[in-house]
Amino acid sequence: MKYAQRMADVRPSAIGELLALGADPSIISFGGGYPDASLFPAKALEDCFREAIRAPGGAAMQYAPSNGLAHLRGQIAGLMTADGTPCTAEDVLILQGSQQGLDFAARMLVDPGDVIVTEDPTFLGALIAFQPSQPRYAVVPVDGNGMRTDILSDVLAANPGARMLYTVPDFQNPTGVTLSMERRHQLIALANQHDLIVVEDTPYRQIRFTGDSLPTLKSLDTEGRVIHLGSFSKVLVPGLRLGWAVAAPDLLMRMGLLKVAADTQTSTLNMAAASLFLDRYDLSDHIATLRRAYAAKKEVMLDAIRQHFPQAVTATDPEGGLFTWLTFPEGFDATAFMRDVALPQARVAYVPGATFFPLTPRPNTARFNYSAQSPEKIQAGIAALGRALQAHFL
Amino acid sequence: MKYAQRMADVRPSAIGELLALGADPSIISFGGGYPDASLFPAKALEDCFREAIRAPGGAAMQYAPSNGLAHLRGQIAGLMTADGTPCTAEDVLILQGSQQGLDFAARMLVDPGDVIVTEDPTFLGALIAFQPSQPRYAVVPVDGNGMRTDILSDVLAANPGARMLYTVPDFQNPTGVTLSMERRHQLIALANQHDLIVVEDTPYRQIRFTGDSLPTLKSLDTEGRVIHLGSFSKVLVPGLRLGWAVAAPDLLMRMGLLKVAADTQTSTLNMAAASLFLDRYDLSDHIATLRRAYAAKKEVMLDAIRQHFPQAVTATDPEGGLFTWLTFPEGFDATAFMRDVALPQARVAYVPGATFFPLTPRPNTARFNYSAQSPEKIQAGIAALGRALQAHFL
Numbered sequence: 190m191k192y193a194q195r196m197a198d199v200r201p202s203a204i205g206e207l208l209a210l211g212a213d214p215s216i217i218s219f220g221g222g223y224p225d226a227s228l229f230p231a232k233a234l235e236d237c238f239r240e241a242i243r244a245p246g247g248a249a250m251q252y253a254p255s256n257g258l259a260h261l262r263g264q265i266a267g268l269m270t271a272d273g274t275p276c277t278a279e280d281v282l283i284l285q286g287s288q289q290g291l292d293f294a295a296r297m298l299v300d301p302g303d304v305i306v307t308e309d310p311t312f313l314g315a316l317i318a319f320q321p322s323q324p325r326y327a328v329v330p331v332d333g334n335g336m337r338t339d340i341l342s343d344v345l346a347a348n349p350g351a352r353m354l355y356t357v358p359d360f361q362n363p364t365g366v367t368l369s370m371e372r373r374h375q376l377i378a379l380a381n382q383h384d385l386i387v388v389e390d391t392p393y394r395q396i397r398f399t400g401d402s403l404p405t406l407k408s409l410d411t412e413g414r415v416i417h418l419g420s421f422s423k424v425l426v427p428g429l430r431l432g433w434a435v436a437a438p439d440l441l442m443r444m445g446l447l448k449v450a451a452d453t454q455t456s457t458l459n460m461a462a463a464s465l466f467l468d469r470y471d472l473s474d475h476i477a478t479l480r481r482a483y484a485a486k487k488e489v490m491l492d493a494i495r496q497h498f499p500q501a502v503t504a505t506d507p508e509g510g511l512f513t514w515l516t517f518p519e520g521f522d523a524t525a526f527m528r529d530v531a532l533p534q535a536r537v538a539y540v541p542g543a544t545f546f547p548l549t550p551r552p553n554t555a556r557f558n559y560s561a562q563s564p565e566k567i568q569a570g571i572a573a574l575g576r577a578l579q580a581h582f583l
Numbered sequence: 584m585k586y587a588q589r590m591a592d593v594r595p596s597a598i599g600e601l602l603a604l605g606a607d608p609s610i611i612s613f614g615g616g617y618p619d620a621s622l623f624p625a626k627a628l629e630d631c632f633r634e635a636i637r638a639p640g641g642a643a644m645q646y647a648p649s650n651g652l653a654h655l656r657g658q659i660a661g662l663m664t665a666d667g668t669p670c671t672a673e674d675v676l677i678l679q680g681s682q683q684g685l686d687f688a689a690r691m692l693v694d695p696g697d698v699i700v701t702e703d704p705t706f707l708g709a710l711i712a713f714q715p716s717q718p719r720y721a722v723v724p725v726d727g728n729g730m731r732t733d734i735l736s737d738v739l740a741a742n743p744g745a746r747m748l749y750t751v752p753d754f755q756n757p758t759g760v761t762l763s764m765e766r767r768h769q770l771i772a773l774a775n776q777h778d779l780i781v782v783e784d785t786p787y788r789q790i791r792f793t794g795d796s797l798p799t800l801k802s803l804d805t806e807g808r809v810i811h812l813g814s815f816s817k818v819l820v821p822g823l824r825l826g827w828a829v830a831a832p833d834l835l836m837r838m839g840l841l842k843v844a845a846d847t848q849t850s851t852l853n854m855a856a857a858s859l860f861l862d863r864y865d866l867s868d869h870i871a872t873l874r875r876a877y878a879a880k881k882e883v884m885l886d887a888i889r890q891h892f893p894q895a896v897t898a899t900d901p902e903g904g905l906f907t908w909l910t911f912p913e914g915f916d917a918t919a920f921m922r923d924v925a926l927p928q929a930r931v932a933y934v935p936g937a938t939f940f941p942l943t944p945r946p947n948t949a950r951f952n953y954s955a956q957s958p959e960k961i962q963a964g965i966a967a968l969g970r971a972l973q974a975h976f977l
Contacts, residue, residue: 226645231637239632248620251618292845292846314847318845321690428643428647459850
């Protein structure tokens with residue numbers, strides 16, 4: 190049957206399998222992109238849900254407008270404006286996590302065989318979101334300053350039909366690197382020149398440890414070509430499933446129509462509770478707490494890697510976000526090592542890097558998350574893995 | 584640009600516009616499919632959200648498996664089994680409302696130009712969900728016993744490429760009619776004969792006023808052809824956005840892959856709170872309350888229609904659900920009457936029936952909801968509309 194054919198190459202969720210491993214308490218998992226649950230503002234959310242449920246007329250339990258509660262859209266516009274991307278409630282569409290924005294973008298812009306341009310490596314969840322649209326990929330390597338825009342120029346010249354570029358400019362998933370100011374301008378210029386829509390995914394943007402925030406691509410957008418995606422998953426809690434898009438009116442209108450079609454609306458209760466949180470509590474205070482905690486954990490992980498891993502293993506030193514990216518010596522297979530050694534012997538999980546490459550996997554890479562585990566577990570897990578690696582490379 | 588072309592004929596949400604009207608407190612709206620907010624189990628949900636947020640390790644605020652919390656899937660399987668459709672947690676996929684199941688079904692089964700078979704009229708939200716897949720429609724009229732399966736047989740013979748049939752067998756939206764036992768068997772036999780996938784949408788199934796529940800199509804399914812969609816929106820609260828699919832393993836696996844792609848997961852908090860509600864409270868008690876209240880309101884509305892409307896206007900007398908379907912004399916235009924008379928003069932809203940017909944609108948029809956308004960408002964609104972209709976038909 191046709192559906193079988195169509196869905197045959199949807200990728201099984203490697204993320205899902207690894208998240209499942211993370212649930213085994215005897216494994217120290219650096220796999221998922223989990224925020225630290227001990228930092229969740231639980232008491233505040235409890236108060237917000239109580240207040241939302243008690244709202245007049247049961248309004249927070251009833252249906253709501255498909256594009257989201259107007260008050261919350263205004264609050265998000267306020268956060269975006271304060272972050273240097275001026276917009277109003279009219280420019281905001283509430284999504285079921287920013288993941289839904291990736292799905293909508295592909296459904297709007299990509300027919301089977303069309304080219305999507307991504308960083309190499311890129312966010313696995315985006316590849317999963319795009320897969321039902323059956324794209325081809327053109328990929329651009331990253332270095333310490335993010336996507337190599339000099340190579341992007343060549344890639345676009347070689348792929349004149351490309352219509353969509355996907356990027357995580359701040360503390361990229363999986364590499365942790367940030368697109369430099371110069372390259373942000375170059376990327377926008379190339380998008381204008383090649384008639385591209387740019388999907389800017391920013392779940393980690395607020396979690397900056399050091400240095401100054403760089404302008405969003407949306408704020409540099411001169412032709413309404415950037416779909417900016419934001420999320421409360423990392424700065425509030427993932428379990429709310431609240432994200433948003435900011436885009437030019439024609440794009441946002443079409444995403445709004447897809448929202449009605451796809452699931453009618455995001456949960457009224459969750460929108461109402463998040464909106465109350467933003468009214469009653471100081472999100473930037475909470476984010477400051479997260480920054481301090483994750484910066485400290487990042488240092489713990491990088492110190493432990495330097496102490497315990499073979500010298501030949503390199504790790505990125507991100508200025509923010511949740512991940513560091515490890516490169517092992519050529520010939521090392523991080524997938525086989527996890528299956529054969531890391532999981533059964535060291536009792537440690539990570540995400541083998543191969544899964545993040547749309548075209549040509551680099552088996553000697555891996556993504557390590559430092560936000561989910563305690564400093565003690567980070568030290569213990571990295572030490573155990575270091576012993577296994579030292580033995581492997583003896 | 585291509586996205587403009589692709590999205591050009593996505594239907595603007597007539598439901599959305601009418602829901603917006605319902606928010607004007609000076610209008611008595613029979614338009615939306617809103618449940619009665621005064622019956623929401625607010626205190627119980629407040630307790631459930633508090634308990635969920637306090638769960639060990641912040642688990643209800645964290646990411647969760649994409650197919651849904653296992654305990655909730657088991658509870659839903661228990662409800663389905665008690666309703667005569669035996670299944671296990673493995674057979675259940677949690678969705679962002681059953682609307683998401685409509686989107687997934689079309690994405691799995693329909694390419695542009697493929698035929699979807701529906702009741703005529705049918706649920707507008709389904710037409711909106713299917714529209715991005717650009718189907719053609721083949722329609723089957725309904726009578727007091729639901730879809731005319733004798734005509735369905737002819738329609739399938741005339742459309743040998745049809746692959747998907749969409750139906751609301753219980754208290755259909757918009758007509759309120761229920762598919763008879765004999766026709767349920769005939770529908771399954773025809774699906775087997777013509778190699779169809781049947782999407783069975785059952786949001787109102789539990790809200791039965793009179794008579795015995797009929798078997799779900801899923802329970803009669805002999806070849807794994809029925810995708811059963813269920814929802815907590817009408818029996819708990821819509822603001823949770825919780826629905827589910829029960830389907831054969833191959834179909835459910837493919838819907839599960841689309842779930843990962845579309846939004847990763849439904850809200851952990853909402854799943855956890857609903858699961859606690861099912862553990863701590865008696866859903867069937869709550870449903871019994873809803874049945875009594877909606878049955879009484881239905882009687883109030885039909886009595887008022889008989890009393891105030893011209894004799895030539897007929898209304899269905901549903902055995903359950905949220906809607907009655909009105910047929911006005913030939914030549915009456917329910918859309919124009921709403922715009923020109925009902926809204927500005929009588930201050931009453933309903934849904935003009937034309938919007939529910941995939942192919943050929945019947946302008947002299949309308950859908951009236953009786954669940955949302957109080958008995959007093961129902962009487963007042965129907966009386967005001969009756970006066971306007973009597974004047975119109977003088």
